[in-house]
């Protein structure tokens with residue numbers, strides 16, 4: 001039927017047979033993403049591109065090809081120039097919904113690990129430093145009953161609120177749009193300005209997309225507003241937090257943090273952030289449950305196939 005050509009920028013955790021029966025499929029075989037120059041060559045000969053957040057899909061790349069569809073295996077798509085794709089009427093798909101719980105679970109794991117100093121405790125034990133039970137060894141704050149500030153209240157922010165409810169937390173949220181009173185009541189959350197939320201929260205967790213308005217949303221001034229004992233969690237995008245401000249706040253022991261995303265990614269091996277004990281860093285694995293990654297890949301392929309067929313994508317991000 002279709003003689004379409006497709007390029008998939010990494011090996012995926014599912015079989016590609018449904019796609020192969022419709023198109024000639026080339027999969028980039030390396031562990032590292034294809035270099036930009038290779039992508040630039042590939043787009044000249046393909047109809048569909050299945051990409052990841054590590055691929056830079058900018059105007060030059062989009063204008064160089066004759067793509068019918070771009071399908072991203074991620075909910076975030078800040079690596080893709082949507083305006084350029086829209087100008088050329090190329091639909092761009094993403095994979096929302098299926099990773100909400102996995103990402104919220106991981107944000108929660110980071111919150112608990114930072115509060116109760118799990119990573120430091122592991123290092124301490126392996127270093128042979130456990131000599132006795134000590135009344136003040138590796139103390140951290142209570143999670144149960146604490147105040148949680150959720151910045152960004154889409155699917156993942158709301159999933160965090162549901163988890164926090166089980167820990168009897170006071171939950172503040174800030175978001176471009178306030179939720180309905182019914183939703184606020186059922187989740188047990190209170191709307192707040194960012195400033196108020198930062199001042200009141202024991203834990204602050206970020207769940208906004210990476211857009212112009214959220215670039216370095218958390219910088220020196222915001223760290224100054226936070227309690228000195230606050231713990232910051234970031235599983236959204238690295239550039240929401242200014243890394244220099246984060247370093248200053250952590251180095252002065254003002255706060256602690258646990259982050260799954262950095263600016264840039266991967267974090268440079270000489271980053272001063274890597275020297276800090278009050279920071280946990282994970283390599284962008286928020287959605288990394290087996291089931292979730294498989295659902296993301298399936299959804300990305302379904303979007304790709306829809307685009308090749310000229311059908312509407314189930315999840316299309318163009319305005």
Ligand code: DGY
Pocket residue numbers: 053073074075076077099236286287
């Ligand atoms: C996304 O989907 O945007 C996450 O960052 C990776 O799963």
